[in-house]
Amino acid sequence: MSVQHHILSVLVENKFGVLTRVAGLFARRGFNIYSLAVGPTEDERFSRMTIVVDAESAPIEQVTKQLNKLIPVIKIVELAPADAVERELMLVTVKATAEARSQITELASIFEAKIDDVGYDALTVVVAGPPEKLDAMTVLLQPFGILELQRTGRVALPKLARRPAKLRAVRTRTG
């Protein structure tokens, strides 16, 4: 994750074909999707897409303006990483010889990961958390030999205010 990323939380109508419209728009305009997660929301009429785009391929203002033109797109919120709670899930299958096994389980417990499957000479670890945590875990598992790895793509919501809203001076608009 070296390049600058933007996170868009996009509320869309829950109808068939909406994902195609969104994905097609990105392809057509030459915007690159880094990750994409789609799921239902609290309201069954809508779904939420969490789209991570790399800022270089995609001038974010154009992306949101073009997305807004799609009829089934209801609302777009751009989440600055600092203002968002981001979570991702990862499954990793690592080689686990008899000697390595305990080291991997130890690592997993540090990362609050779980061993979800155990094979003759491999383990599948599941870990959830902010994307950086998943990156770190990946690096540390690499020496054992990663056989397969699957990440879900991010979901994100805005961070909540910790304090009651402060009264701020209302800025007056002058000519």
Next chain:
Amino acid sequence: MKITGAQALIKSLELEQVEVMFGLPGGAILPVYDPLIDSSIRHILVRHEQGAGHMAEGYAHATGRPGVAMVTSGPAATNVVTPLCDAYMDSIPLVMITGQVPYAVIGTDAFQECDTVGITMPVTKHNWLVTDAQDIPRIVREAFHVATTGRPGPVLVDVPKDVSNQLMDWEWPETVDLPGYRPTTKGHTKQVKDAARLMGEAQRPVLYVGGGILKARAAEALRELAELTGFPVVTTLMARGAFPDDHPQCLGMPGMHGNYTAITAMQKADLLIALGARFDDRVTGKLDAFAPDARIIHVDIDPAELGKVRRPDVPIVGDCRVVIEELVKAVRAEKGKRSWPVIDPWREQLREWQARYPLVYEQFEDGPLKPQYVIDTLRDNSPDDTIVASGVGQHQMWTSQRWKFNHPYTWVNSGGLGTMGFAVPAAIGAKVGKPERMVWAVDGDGCFQMTAQELVTASAERIPVKVAILNNAYLGMVRQWQEMFYEERYSEVYLSPDLPDYVKWAEAMGCVAFRVDTPEDVEPTIQKANEIDDRPVVIDFRTDYREKVYPMIAAGTSNDEVILDPAHDPHASGH
């Protein structure tokens, strides 16, 4: 009351005040063609579905009302992709109805099945696959609403055959409810004021007028703004006629084949007021070098246009007519407050350029027929409010340059997509929409061969359009590029002047046809053609294949590097 989906579809179109539609039936749309027999809607049977799409576009161009076309599934649906894309690029309101294989067999590669909604997604503003006949009235309402509001554009409704046959309870929705679609029409008051203030500071302003003015029916408002400020006006290829060419403030067309003054006025401006224009590459030339000193006010109903190409100093999202009316008020207020700069030196400069670099050509009495001479003669012998359609190529540029468009909605052309074959069907659609007006298509010989068969439609339906083929025996515009940029290495651009024989071909299609080879025959033949009003007319003008379109800005170069007609060569003309 129970009716079929097909009946509901026709009834919905009637309630949307559709008077005419263009189309061609086939298996999947059969159920809908049956209730059409009993409908008030006039149906025009085309000879190729592409023609139906362009006719609907021509109708929309001329009338401002949405054009409607209906075709069957599979190959018919793929045949309308070109007009849909054309309408998408030029923001033409179009409602396309396609038949689809029964919903029950979608996904099985059934006979004449194709993923119409998938294929047309990138070339429509929105499209719908109807899965339940009960939804038809709502979807038709939504389709017309989306096509005609905000930034207009084409929409498509794909109707499976079993849905057309399904019984439904008729109910017409009173309102449209699309939570994700709320175009902004009124400009932001503060931005409008900012714009007026910038206008009051400019020394070298230009009103840069695009097709959005026509879509917004804003020609009158524009004229008021122009006359109030005295600012010069350029009208892009899509906006010809939005401001009268005979108005002293009108500079005509800018861009790749614009005139020197319009191009250079934009280039040297210190303020561009872009109204319903989109900074197309054919207008800006090399972007980094475009209008380097200009501040930008950009008005458009599509927020995505603001800042897409050039970052505006004052962006205003809104309907051009509404915003211009607000601007007029704001300018009046601004003018009341303080004195505005005198822009006389700027106007003087523009007049000087106009005098020094007019459009030029020379018709020798016994020499080959010049296309420009044909266009000028046609213009001078046709009513002032004649509607002119064109194809794509040299003939299009000459027509746009030379015609005097003094009324809005008199120029019907394919700008964004540049679709050869547009002229004949678009002219037919325009004539259907405006039967009382004279309609001429100025077409190229290459373009004509792409869609000429629609003249059969025109003859059969008694739609008396007129076609002037500027027959230079070449794909002229491509030839021009090969001559100028590929060292005269001509590759696959020769067509032949008499294969086909255009006169015989036109006669076979039920038209009156003439051939003109010499300058002295031009005027009398046009006059003869203009007297015919009961069937289509075609004139085959044999024009000089060597003639090139000037001025020209080579692709990728700056608008400072206008290539003028060699007749302007300072050495040749003795400057």
